[in-house]
Amino acid sequence: MVTTHITAGPLPSPKERRYLRQSASLTQAQLAARLGVGRATLRAWESGRRIPGGSEGEAYARFLTAAVEATARQERAAQEGDAGADPTAGPPRPLTPAQAFDALYAFCAPALVRQTYLLTGRRELAREAVEQAFQTAWQRWPEVARDRDPGGWVRAVAYDCALSPWHRFRPRYRHEEPPPADPADRALLHALLGLPPSYRRTLVLYDGVGLDLPETAAETEASTPAAAGRLLRAREAVAAHVPALADPAVLHRRLTELASSERLLAARPTTVRTYGERRNVFWTRAAIAFTVAIIGSTALTLRTAPTHYEPPIAPAQAVHGVPPPAAMGPLSQEEQALRTKLHHSDSGGPERLLPEFR
Structure with missing residues (x-):
């Protein structure tokens, strides 16, 4: 067997291969179908675990070369456009944080809302989870901007928000939403929602998003x-409910169709950023008010606290040794005589003690 060697030059690094495919707006399944190989083969080429070979490898090398040239042309066109617009403007300015965030949102949010719908089966919850994930990304934008995969960072946060068990206690999410109109879509969505959350997330990432197994495990x-x-086990459970989805390629296609069948629109990036900033201001003010309350209560405690030691008052104790009161009895002759004398004596006392009025 003769192996055809690729003569189009060295291939880009595995990280650049994935970027070039995404810049061409192609999924792994779409590019694999164009090259005539399986998605697992393309995934191995893209991760660098296998070296492309044969006529399919040559076609893959030509695609990468064309993608590199297209990217270079776009960069030159952008530079020439900036230079033609104002020759004295100098080199193009880098994107501001808001512009970079808006570009990431416009690229990832629409697909991410559809993916999150596969996890929850709720349209409003999918939009809310994605918007909350991007608000968190905007709050921590320096960290997200330096991440090697900002889209993956936001996706992980959105999936965590969507699969939070606390949503079951919210009144708006206690009742189920209307299912899809197509019976096949309803059967697939019912099979997905019957999986445990960890299995459902793994299936969506691998067969829906197109991540390879190490990336799925990491996320x-x-x-x-x-x-x-x-x-x-997730594939087996889905195939048990819908036998036609036993083939992973068919399952991938049906997941894509199910996500695309729902009209799930995300909010504008400026709205997400503005709401996130307002929420930051609210929580910052709440934290400041809470801190001031703690400081005030501490100062009041120090002001009213005693400055010296005061021993506690001992509890009351019974007094012992007091004779009991004598019981009343008959009077003796002397006591009777004294009582008679007191009854007949002047109650006002001697006259010499009476006041004289003049």
Whole structure:
């Protein structure tokens, strides 16, 4: 067997291969179908675990070369446009944080809302989770901007928000939403929602988003063997409900169709940023008010607290040794005589003690 060697030059790094595919707005399944290979093969090429070979490898190399040239042309066109607009303007200015955030939101939010819908089966919750994830990203934008995969960072936060168990206690989410109109979509969504959250998330990331197994394991915070086991059991459970989805390629296509069938629109990036900033201001003011209350209560306590030691008052104790009161009895002759004398004596006392009025 003769292996055809690629003569189009060295391939880009695995990280650049994925970026070039995404810049061409292609998923792994779409590019694999264009090249005539399986998605697992393309995933291995893209991660660098296998070296492309044969006519398919040559086609993959040509695609990467064309993508590199297209990216270079776009950069030159942008530079020439800036220079033609104002020759004295100098080099193009870098994007501001708001512009970079808006670009990330416009690229990731629409697809992320549809993916989150596959996890929850709730349209409003999917939009809310994605908006909350982007608000968190805007609050921590320096960290997110330096991340090697900002879209993956936001996706992980959005999935965590969507799968939070606290939503079941919210009145607006106690009742189920109307299911999809297509019976096949209803059956697939019912099978997905019947999976445990960890299995559902693994299935959506691998078969829906198109991540490879190590990336899926990293995003779900599991080992690679554990992620593989969850994926296999999730596929078996879905195939038990819908036997036509036993083929992973068919399952991937049906997940994409189910997510695309719902009209799920995300809010504008400026709205998300503004709401996030207002919420930051609210919580900042609340924290300041709470701190002031603690300081005030501490100062009041110090003001009213005693400055010296005061021993506690001892509890009352019974007095012992007091003779009991004598009981009343008959009077003796002397006592009777004294009583008679007192009865007949002047109650006002001697006259010499009476006041004289003049």
